[in-house]
Amino acid sequence: MPDSSFDAIIVGAGLAGLVAAAELISAGRRVAILDQEPRGSLGGQAWWSFGGLFLVDSPEQRRMGIKDSVDLAWQDWLGTAAFDRDEDDWARQWAREYVEFAAGEKRHWLRSLGVSFFPVVGWAERGAGVAYGHGNSVPRFHITWGTGPGVLAPFLKILDGGVSSGRLSVLNRHRVDGILTTDGRVTGVAGTILEDDSAPRGIPSSRTVTGDFTYDADAVLMSTGGIGGNASLVRGNWPERLGTPPARMLIGVPAHVDGRGLGIVRSAGGRIVNEDRMWHYTEGIQNWNPIWPGHGIRILPGPSSLWLDPTGSRLPAPLYPGFDTLGTLEHLTRNGFDHSWFVLNQSIIEKEFALSGSEQNPDLTGKDLKLLARRVLPGAPGPVEAFKRHGADFIVADDVDTLARKMRDASPDGKLDVEQVRREISWRDSQVTNEFSKDAQITALRGARRYRGDRLIRVASPCRLTDPQAGPLIAVKLHLLTRKTLGGVQTDLDSQVLDYEGRPILGLYAAGELAGFGGGGLHGYRALEGTFLGGCLFSGRKAGRAMATATR
Secondary structure (H helix, E strand, C coil), rough: CCCEEEEEEEEEEEHHHHHHHHHHHHHCCCEEEEEEECCCCCCCHHHCCCCCCEECCHHHHHHHHCCCCCCHHHHHHHHHHCCCCCCCHHHHHHHHHHHHHHHCCHHHHHHHCCEEEECCCCCCCCCCCCCCCCCCCCCCEEEEHHHHHHHHHHHHHHHHHHHHHHHHHEEEEEEEEEEEECCCCCCCCCEECCCCCCCCCCCCCEEECEEEEEEEEEEEEEECCCCCHHHHHHHHHHCCHHHHCCCCCCEEECCCCCCCCHHHHHHHEEECCCCCCEEEEEEEEEEECCCCCCEEEEEEECCEEEECCCCEECCEEEEEEECCHHHHHHHHHCCCCCEEEEEEEHHHHHHCECCHHHHHHHHHHHCCCCHHHHHHHHHHHCCHHHHHHCCCCEEEECHHHHHHHHHCCCCCCCCCCHHHHHHHHHHHCCCCCCCCCCCCCHHHHHHHCHHHHHHHHHCCCCCCCCCHHHHCCCEEEEEEEEEEEEEECCCCCEEEEEEECCCEEEEECCCCECCCCCCCCCCCCCCCCCCCCHHHHHHHHHHHHHHHHHCC
16 A cells, blocks of 8 residues: 555454455455454454354255244344343344345355355254244254355455455554544544564464554444453443353453454444343353463253253253253353253263354364264264363263262352252153153253254254163253353444434444444344354445445
């Protein structure tokens, strides 16, 4: 670039920012991407993701016998989001457009870029047990072939072309500290240059300052992500409705997801809303081979495991694995618990356990068909077995008494009642001896197996936990795991940042998690899953197109 002036500046090199940059480059604009991390972190959190995308009435769904529609998806979205605030007006409009996008142009657009999908559609967030309420009425979780890196690939290709053509500058180790304005309009950014650092992706990088910078632009996009890597901010924004913030949490995103961008936009006059809305998981396990501090991995469970609280008592219906993430979180934290337990057996772990993250799914990420075929063979997936062997949170035993005692020994608060664990396992096993049951979880897993996708690769045949043919017994200690920020910068439908009077701040845009994935929180209180990457794609595309028009 001949000088320090661009048509558009994008702050943050995550998925939303890359999508916006791709749109701007395709429109012929001169763009700079500024990011505080080394070049190896390009793509941000999206690179680490499982690559799940929310689609409605897709060919993949229809081939699996799933009947879906915009009306049903919108009903599910409203029941899940539970919008109830004045500031939810923009978020609701964003949500409606996103559901229509997921049912319409989204799949065709991604396919045209070279993105493809695993043929079996997953059923995440199965719901809270009522027709109008939280949860997906039907399976909608489409796994990208190539997981998170597969989602990023087409946009990185466009960016490479932009660099070659001279339309794009990628400026790593450039940490934006403030937004510049002239006569009420945003005109650029200022910040500090950090020392070179070759830290691999996800590893915390140096914060030593070596200089400063100022760059001018007609439009600035803030897309720096949420607060999930900053435990103090998570606790500071913790909502009263979820009880007391846990003393101990695992961290589900790299340390650079620190929430700095929210403060920068606030200082520029942008309105931040719904900061108390967040999405954290209850099925976190300590990574035996960690990359960032406090690194946790989420188990993606099927519905069969027995879920116990730290006392050894079963969680109440319908808090079953994979049904209601925030409902389970609320139950645990309001009771003062910071962990829980899955109890299962080898048969269940082989069929039902998956781990979230591109690095935990080498078959899907690497598009390796031979490795993928092993999922239908006996034995748990390799990464799951590695956690079972090396993970601090896995206990294996041949009998209930030994398992329960080991669980007690792994409970530092001493609350776990060994006798209660025995009773819960016995009661649960009494309900799987025939096709009839008064246990709602057993009924639910039998219902899940009526879906061909679950029966093939996701839900084990109902059996007693203590069946010697299905053993050994396994207990997994589960921790709370930080992940997503659901609130954020309020934007209009063109991704323009709004001030506290509801007026657009000229030249300033926000997208991705920083904007609550659009409008300051298009998910409301809860998410249907597959909607975080999708929200970054959608809001980044809208922002890029709006900025291209504004800088024409």
